[in-house]
Amino acid sequence: MAELSVVGGGVIGLSVAWRAAARGHRVTVHDPDPGRGASWLAGGMLAPVTEAWPGEEDVLTLGEASLRRWPDFARDLAGEGIDPGLSPHGTLVVALDSADAGNLEMLAAYLTELGREVEQLTGREARRAEPGLAASVRSGLLVPGDLAVDNRKLLHALKHACGRHGVEFRRDTVTDLETLEGDVVLAAGAWTGRLHPALADAVRPLKGEILRLRPRRGCLPPPARTVRAMVEGRPIYLVPRDDGGLVLGATQYEAGFDETVTARGVRELLEGAERVFPGIAEYELVETAAGLRAASVDTMPFIGELGEGVFAATGHHRNGLLMAPVTADAAVAWLDGRPLPDEVAAATPSRRSEERV
Template identity: 50%
Template sequence: MSRTVAVIGGGAIGLSVAWRAAQAGWTVTVHDPAVASGASWVAGGMLAPLSEGWPGEDAVLAAGAASLQRWPDFGRELEALSGESLFTSDGSLTVARDAADAADLRRVAEWLETQGYRLDLLSRAEIRAAEPSLAPGIRLALLAATESAVDNRALVRALRRATVDAGVAFTPQAVTDVDALDADQVVIAAGTAAARLWPGLPVRPVKGEILRLHHRPGVAPAPTRTIRGSVHGRPVYLVPRGDGIVVGATQHESGEDTQVTVAGVRDLIADAGALMPSIGEYELYETAAGLRPMSPDNLPILGRVSDKVVLAAGAGRNGILLTPLSADAVVAELSGTPLAEAKTCSPDRFDGLGASIDRVRK
């Protein structure tokens, strides 16, 4: 018998779930009035669980690393199916401009080693040799050679092509009532809107502004690696693209606001220039803002909450990184065999969500 699943949300995670579910034999419909938009369209595309790791966030690191491990095969399969070129950087470099930042880098490196990841600390001379366009005042850097980045817009184009080829149907219907959907199973992968579809889901919107810069003739080329740093306490990253650099990202608890502010653009340009002085000569091609769907503990919420509904929510600032793990976890839930690597991401860690799972298990 045909098994049907409705996926609410057509961002990177929703499309990946739909694609993998169709490959597993499900008849899939994606419900989204604006497929491949929202946070997936605005994202920086970093695949950097080690660089973003912080002592004490062991579960966040484990989930991100499990998804990073899936990315090479996941990305190559999509590239072969779609003809898109996805990967844009070779490694990540987190830099320190002062003594306090350098101390933090050493602390992170020591913690990562206890988790089984040995990263290299680079001196001033090694930094200049690796990325000559960076500011000469940078005193220390942490190199994560296994990390990467992808072009998020190429990713959603590739996923749209892959889902169509796999037989996934699309409807622009905006879902307001999960119970009204005529499907055997429902997957909620609707970003910040997920909280409106499942009562008690602890997902909140956090605005992030980004800049897309185009390279101009005669200007220093973009770094080959993703560059991360902190300027005046503000985190900033530079992600290479084929035509330039993506600079991000601000972070504001501002509800559903997606307007780009003058202050946000000013700070991003100033902070990026502190890491790479020549960036001021690039063309400011686009400014954009998206809403990150954040969970209270920075872990995604992946798993079953009723006999019909599975969540793929709360990926936060790591939605692109967590895409392959989220898809595998959801398809495993649909088949009744939960994915061990996603156990810490289960909804039952939150009061009110876990109760519904207990009823299912009984």
């Protein structure tokens, strides 16, 4: 059995470590604060279809390949002792004005053509499904297959499962891969570009701010399913949690390695959320936070061998939680010397050198 060093203890690194250790490999995770970072601040959407965009079919295909693995992944993880809280509810995208409604119809047509299960709703139908939606909601698109997971429960469950299989945690910041033992999986998120020359210009931080709220007494409860919308061109999502809380995200900025919460970000999120779900105005604001997604140049992650003994598992953009199962499968296959799953072919890091030719 191989010796494996995983650089990064976010959802990708922990998933790889767990799956590898469960197969008997000796695994060490290097992270100054495992289970935090962008994974800790995520909304937890597992939503390849509602994230889909014409021209990004590879991302949709890979996301769906991972989503198909999610029920088993969650069940196996629960079997290790802690249930990661996979929600069975779908996602509802709503339109607030005629331009949004037009975009939603185009998205519906595109997804129907691709054979994805979607249901178009009138504003009235959308409000029947989610009674707290604003009267101004004009139409909706229900995607029953796009799910969500409680990201913090998931991280807790992964750390617990890693512990059960003897994964060692070293609270250090790796700066040189040469110092590591055995094979290496590079899952350092936004910081990955600093660790390997092949990814130096390919992975960058994409800042996101996120809020956590909770209904106060007498407040309307949160929506049952994830609700998404565009408000003045900015994406808004509301992801309910089993404990009654609500995650509200997320801004996107190119701001380098800046992790401060800005006044504008918070104001825009709250404004946008009130436009979609007015009752949120009376919710308690429990947490404001900012983190750095690992954005890749073409929105596809980098999953594949970077060089002798080094495997990339990074650049997941907004899709880290979604793509954790397929990424872990690919990393473990590589470690075992088996062929990678077909679905990650388009995520190969070698696509960059090919581009340059």
